[in-house]
Amino acid sequence: MSSLQTFFGLLPLLLSGALTALEIALCTLVLASIGGLVLAVWLTFSRSRLVQAGIACFIEWMRNVPALAHLFLIYFGLSYLGINLPAWLAAIVGLSLVGSAVLCDIFRAGLQSLHVGQYEAGLAVGLTRVQILANILLPQSLRRSLPAFANYVTQLIKDTSIASAIAVPEIMFLARNLVTSTFQTSLIYFAVMCIYAAMILPIGLGFIRLERHWGSAR
Amino acid sequence: MISFFAQYPEYWSDWTARLLQGGVVTAKLSLGGFALAALLGSLLTWALRSPFAWLRRSAVYFIQGMRALPLLALLLALYFSLPSLGLTLSGFEAGILGLGLQGSAYIAEILRGGLDALHRGQRESAIAVGLTPFQAFTAVILPQAIRGMLPPLLNAYVSILKDSSLCALIATDELMLAARAIASESFLPMHIFLLVGLFYFVIAFPLSLLSRVLEKRFSRGRKSLRG
Numbered sequence: 001m002s003s004l005q006t007f008f009g010l011l012p013l014l015l016s017g018a019l020t021a022l023e024i025a026l027c028t029l030v031l032a033s034i035g036g037l038v039l040a041v042w043l044t045f046s047r048s049r050l051v052q053a054g055i056a057c058f059i060e061w062m063r064n065v066p067a068l069a070h071l072f073l074i075y076f077g078l079s080y081l082g083i084n085l086p087a088w089l090a091a092i093v094g095l096s097l098v099g100s101a102v103l104c105d106i107f108r109a110g111l112q113s114l115h116v117g118q119y120e121a122g123l124a125v126g127l128t129r130v131q132i133l134a135n136i137l138l139p140q141s142l143r144r145s146l147p148a149f150a151n152y153v154t155q156l157i158k159d160t161s162i163a164s165a166i167a168v169p170e171i172m173f174l175a176r177n178l179v180t181s182t183f184q185t186s187l188i189y190f191a192v193m194c195i196y197a198a199m200i201l202p203i204g205l206g207f208i209r210l211e212r213h214w215g216s217a218r
Numbered sequence: 219m220i221s222f223f224a225q226y227p228e229y230w231s232d233w234t235a236r237l238l239q240g241g242v243v244t245a246k247l248s249l250g251g252f253a254l255a256a257l258l259g260s261l262l263t264w265a266l267r268s269p270f271a272w273l274r275r276s277a278v279y280f281i282q283g284m285r286a287l288p289l290l291a292l293l294l295a296l297y298f299s300l301p302s303l304g305l306t307l308s309g310f311e312a313g314i315l316g317l318g319l320q321g322s323a324y325i326a327e328i329l330r331g332g333l334d335a336l337h338r339g340q341r342e343s344a345i346a347v348g349l350t351p352f353q354a355f356t357a358v359i360l361p362q363a364i365r366g367m368l369p370p371l372l373n374a375y376v377s378i379l380k381d382s383s384l385c386a387l388i389a390t391d392e393l394m395l396a397a398r399a400i401a402s403e404s405f406l407p408m409h410i411f412l413l414v415g416l417f418y419f420v421i422a423f424p425l426s427l428l429s430r431v432l433e434k435r436f437s438r439g440r441k442s443l444r445g
Contacts, residue, residue, distance in 0.1 A: 064376065064422035065415040066383035068394060073415065076407035158288035165387055172290055185302055189295035193287055200286040 006184055010191060013178065017171035018195050021160040024091055024170065028156060031096035036103025041133065043104065044111050055104070062101030067162055070094040075166040091163035099156060106148040110141035143216040150207035154200050161196075171195060225409055233400060233410070237417055240396030245421075247313050247392055248379040254318025255378065256371075259325030266330055277326070284323035290384050292316045297388040313385035313392075321378050328374060332367035333359065365436045372429035376422045383418070393417055 043055045062070070075090040085093065114137055122132035142149075164173035175192045179185050265277035284292075297312040307315065336359060344354035386394035397414035401407040 060423055060426070061415075061419065064380075064426055065418045066380040066394070068383045068386070069397075069411055069415045069418060072394075072398070072401075072407065073411040076401060077411050078408075080406065080408045154286070158286075161288035161290040162384070164290070172288070172294070175291075176294065179298060185299040186295075189291065189299050192291050193295070196288055196291060197283070197286045201282075204286075 003184075003187055006182070007187055007191060010178055010182070010184070010188060013174055014171055014188075014191055014195055017169060017174040018199060020088070020168065021157065021163075021170040022199065024088060024095070024160050024163060024168070025153075025157050027092045028095040028099055028160075029153065031092065032099025032103050032156075035096060035100025036107055039100060039104040040107035040111060043108055045129070059101040059104055062098050063105075067094065067098050067159055068165060070098055071162060071166050087163070087166045087168045090166060091160070091168050095156065095159060095163075098159075099152070102152055103149070106145050106152065107141065109148070110143075110145035111137060113144055114141055140216075143214065146207070146211050146215045150204065150211070153207070154204055157200055157203070158196065222409075225406060226413075229404065229406075229409075233413065236396050236400060237393060237414060240391060240393040241417055243310070243391050244379070244382055244393040247310065247317070247385060247390065248375070248382045250314040251317025251321055251378050251382060252375050254314060255321025255325050255374070258318060258322030259329055262322055262326035263329040263333070266326065267333075281323040281326055284320050287320070289316060289320050289381050290387065292320060293384060293388050309385060309388045309390035312388055313382065313390050317378050317382060317385075320381075321374060324374050324377070325371070328367055328370045331370075332363040335366050336363055369429040369433040369436070372425050372432070376425050376429075379422055379425075380418065 039055055039058075043052060046052060071091060071094040074094045075085065075087060078085060078090070118136055118140075119132055122136050123129075127135070160170055161172040163170055164176065167173060171192055175188050178188050182188070262277050262281060265273045268274055293312060293316040296307060296316050297309060300307055300312070340358055340362070341351075341354050344358040345351065349357065382392060383394040385392055386398060389395070393414060397410050401410040404410065
């Protein structure tokens with residue numbers, strides 16, 4: 001069998017892994033965005049020292065410990081406590097926790113780059129705090145956060161590969177299985193790299209277009 | 219809760235001894251990876267500013283390619299598929315190479331950003347007063363540019379440190395692999411992975427903090443709006 005035939009023979013399986021990876025990335029993105037946004041708003045507007053310290057500790061822990069340690073902690077550690085999460089769910093939970101810390105930093109930087117006068121002006125014309133946040137502050141700050149957010153999304157797609165360490169059947173995991181059964185090492189890893197590039201490069205280009213139409217540098 | 223922590227004293231000396239051993243390998247791995255990344259990153263930065271278009275273009279492609287690739291794919295490819303080309307690397311060597319290759323793309327971006335932040339006139343006036351281009355770079359450009367580069371470089375090291383945990387998956391005897399071995403022997407995964415997280419945290423957090431302090435100090439005098 002020529003190597004080109006082998007290449008196309010392996011592709012469907014690897015592409016199904018790519019789909020799993022994208023599903024994990026998408027679920028994580030939604031959860032991490034919600035988590036990050038809530039934490040960022042809470043951190044910016046809370047006057048309680050305890051809340052601020054708590055969120056700061058969470059962020060520092062999540063950002064200074066490898067994602068792999070979080071996944072092991074959630075997958076193996078929680079099962080020790082009697083909570084058995086399936087591997088894909090453990091991956092989503094772990095990546096979402098790390099992601100909400102990363103996104104909280106990104107969103108907070110966006111919020112704090114706005115002048116406090118915007119908030120005060122909103123209060124002065126009689127808007128509630130929620131209205132000010134939803135109509136004035138968030139639309140501007142999210143635009144400013146867009147480049148950093150784009151970086152996070154591409155990083156996230158790459159980080160789904162870590163889920164292979166807890167046996168989630170995504171690209172890397174399937175690739176390693178294929179390698180042990182076919183011994184086509186170079187070919188398989190070449191295909192894997194092509195698939196990741198094919199997932200990440202269009203997303204990067206998409207964000208560049210989005211930034212042009214909607215970003216802060218219009 | 220108390221019974222959870224009561225497990226630690228019993229195994230403390232055994233666990234910390236083994237984790238420290240892994241920690242030494244992690245330190246070597248991350249420092250080696252960072253050194254290689256800094257070297258390749260400097261070469262890339264130099265290539266990005268070269269007068270030859272083909273050199274600039276290949277540096278751009280290399281950087282984009284490295285950034286689109288998960289480190290784990292790179293590590294596995296280096297470890298498992300280089301032997302078929304006749305080059306067998308140990309997990310440690312493949313780890314340093316992988317961390318260095320991927321890190322170089324990030325470091326090249328940092329160095330480029332730091333150099334671009336300086337005004338062209340700095341170099342031109344240094345040459346106008348009779349310095350050689352090399353002297354202009356080492357005596358005028360670099361001392362100024364390094365201030366802006368230092369905080370992101372520290373962050374880059376922290377990333378490489380965290381990423382070095384992936385080398386456990388290519389059988390490098392580093393911190394994470396030591397933790398996995400202990401976890402599978404002792405059946406106390408929660409305890410071990412919390413402890414190993416703490417090991418990483420103790421090294422990474424002070425560096426992150428230092429990076430933030432330096433950034434604040436270097437940007438002093440530059441006014442920004444803060445609500």
